[in-house]
Each structure stands twice: as C-alpha cells, then as structure tokens.
Amino acid sequence: MTTTGIDARLDRIGTDGTYVIVPMDHGITIGACQGLKDIESTIDGVTSGGADAVLTQKGIAPRVHDNKNDKGYIVHLNGSTTIGPDENDKRMTGTVEEAVRVGADAVSFHINVGSDHEPDQIAQLSEVTATAKQFGMPVLAMAYARGPGVDPEDPEALGHAVRLAEELGADIVKTGYSGDAESFQHVVESTRLPVVIAGGSKGTDRETIEMVRGVMDAGGAGVSMGRSIFQHDDPEAIARAVAGVVHDDLSTEEALTEAGLALEA
Numbered sequence: 001m002t003t004t005g006i007d008a009r010l011d012r013i014g015t016d017g018t019y020v021i022v023p024m025d026h027g028i029t030i031g032a033c034q035g036l037k038d039i040e041s042t043i044d045g046v047t048s049g050g051a052d053a054v055l056t057q058k059g060i061a062p063r064v065h066d067n068k069n070d071k072g073y074i075v076h077l078n079g080s081t082t083i084g085p086d087e088n089d090k091r092m093t094g095t096v097e098e099a100v101r102v103g104a105d106a107v108s109f110h111i112n113v114g115s116d117h118e119p120d121q122i123a124q125l126s127e128v129t130a131t132a133k134q135f136g137m138p139v140l141a142m143a144y145a146r147g148p149g150v151d152p153e154d155p156e157a158l159g160h161a162v163r164l165a166e167e168l169g170a171d172i173v174k175t176g177y178s179g180d181a182e183s184f185q186h187v188v189e190s191t192r193l194p195v196v197i198a199g200g201s202k203g204t205d206r207e208t209i210e211m212v213r214g215v216m217d218a219g220g221a222g223v224s225m226g227r228s229i230f231q232h233d234d235p236e237a238i239a240r241a242v243a244g245v246v247h248d249d250l251s252t253e254e255a256l257t258e259a260g261l262a263l264e265a
C-alpha cells in the first residue's frame, strides 16, 4: 500500500518492487564514453526498452526529462574520477534540495565500505538519508565493498555493505555481484532492503543476462546497471532483455530471444 511520499516515489522508479535502473553518472568517473555523448538518445532507448528509471548527476538533468518517456529519475550525490588521486574518495556533488529542484524522484549516494574514506562516507550517507526523509525522497545507497585488501566480490563483505546501508536509513541498496546465485543469497538475506546489483564493465549479452538471472534467483530486486546497458550497441534491446528477467521472470534464453539478441556468448 502506498502510504508515504517515499512509497509513492519508489513506485515511480520501479515496477511492483523490482527495479531496472540505468545509472549514467559515469561521465564524472570515466568521461563521456560510448552511450553518454548523446545521452538523450540513450535515455530514450533504455526507457523505451523497459528501464524503470535513469540516474545522472544534477548537471545532466536538463538533458533527461524530455527523453525519459515518463519513467523515473534519480540524482546521484557524490563522485570521483579514475584519473584523480583516489577513485574511492567520492566527494559530495549535490544535495537532496538540489535534487528536488531538478525534478528527481529519488537520490543516490555511493559508499566504499572498507576504503580509507568509509568514515566520511558513513557520516555523509547518514546526513543524506536524514534530509531525504524530511522531503519524502527515497535513497538508493550504492554500497560497494572496495578498499585495500577488500575483495569486491566477497559475499561476507557485500553482505556487510548492504546491511550498513539499511542501518543508515537507505530505502534500496545496490552492491556488486558475488558471482553466483547461491553466494548472492547471503547478501540478499543480510538486509530487509531491496537489493539490486551493479553490472560492472561490459561483458557479453549472455554474461549480462545470466548475471541478472542469478540476482533474481537469489531473491534480489533487480539492477542498477550502467555500462553493460549504455555502452551496448543497442541499449534499447539489452534494456529489454534485462527487464524481461527482472519484471517478467524470463529465462536467460527467453529474455535474449524476445529482445532480438543473439543467444551465443
């Protein structure tokens, strides 16, 4: 039942409690790579294909609204670059109030659990969730296991990261994939929040869709998948295949076939 502003806005960025979110905040991290130069047509394509929401930094908002086919919009609130001194040192890039002003349905915040910057990022995420609650704005925490000596695919570390997001008041949590459904179930069971995964660097279509299938089999709630979708030659088709698994419970083969993509690896 929709009882709060947060519930109402969560409905705008998902489908019946599942989420196909396409983050396109990577322009800060890695620059204007394939799919981000003409971000307008990528946003049109992925939202036509079945994405529930797109996600950008605040400065891109004017390029989003006319192209998102009435789907949801999330504004990301911190960032770093791969060419700077420390990619794990994500700094604040916006506020909840700014996200409200640019028309966001939710905000997101990245935290690297296990990095030298974890203490600052814990304090910042706590402030973001407190402010967001005042506005009835959902918070997607991007809780990665990243830092010196931390295995970013370790289910224990990922479970710790997603639990931290719940403890700090987030509404959805995104984390890395542990590699298979069985180990990812531990991650999902570490929190009551809906858990979605990042895609990481782009693989083959079959690898991408098998990973999404594994997340759903583990009890996950979907994806916040960027490069595997926006760097694809046909972002609309791969978004359709991902949505086929997340929203319609299709098998890997069914999802690829229905999206018109080749079945081979």
Ligand SMILES: CC(=O)[C@@H](O)[C@H](O)C[C@H](N)C(=O)O
Residues within 6 Å of the ligand: 023, 025, 026, 027, 029, 030, 079, 080, 110, 200, 226
């Ligand atoms: C580009 C990357 O290394 C990703 O893992 C990022 O952490 C993803 C994120 N959305 C970002 O660009 O900050």
Ligand SMILES: O=CC(=O)COP(=O)(O)O
Residues within 6 Å of the ligand: 023, 024, 025, 142, 174, 198, 199, 200, 201, 224, 225, 226, 227, 228
């Ligand atoms: O905001 C970034 C993500 O949510 C994940 O991006 P990726 O390119 O799928 O790792």
